[in-house]
Amino acid sequence: MAGSCPVIDDFVKERLHSDLRQIREAMLWKLDGLGEYDVRRPLTPTGTNLLGLVKHLSLWECRYFGEVFDRPFPEPLPRWDDVAEHGADLWVTEHETREEITDRYRRAWEHSDATITALSIDALGHVPWWPRPDVKLFNILVHVLTETNRHAGHADILREQLDNSTGTTAEYAAPPHDVALWEAHRAKIERAARAAAEMDQHSPLP
Structure with missing residues (x-):
């Protein structure tokens, strides 16, 4: 960014990154203590479910901090424009294990974290599915953090529906x-x- 201050840029990047790391953990915590049926079953008329939210977030982290910055995730991903795959990331088949989904999410974090660490906050990227595709790392950090928080809110409501459990982390779980x-x-x-x-x-x- 023209006229930007490196110290402020580093502070902003670290603050956004720190918030993202925290909310990722909250997403996985929402699965704790639940059986296979409850983490997978649809809890809204449109099929929203806890494990599907984690699967969805892992895929999009891989894309946003991967191909957007020409740093592709090292595992196969469906193409973003594959119509047949639309919606498939929001639910989990009986052949996919909880461990597969959560482990992939953690591997996505590692890949994303490496991208965030390696690039400056004004590093350029390209999002072909956005109307204004030319972006900077700052834009993507804000977007992924916003989307993860949005889905964490969904997870809060779903978990409360299941067993009245509320809270953002194990440390701050409501009694x-x-x-x-x-x-x-x-x-x-x-x-x-x-x-x-x-x-x-x-x-x-x-």
């Missing part, structure tokens, strides 16, 4: 729910929602 307390809290929110709907003739109640 077990007091069922009666949370039922009362939920009922309070439900009453407020219904009262608001009753005051709005365009919001029919279910």
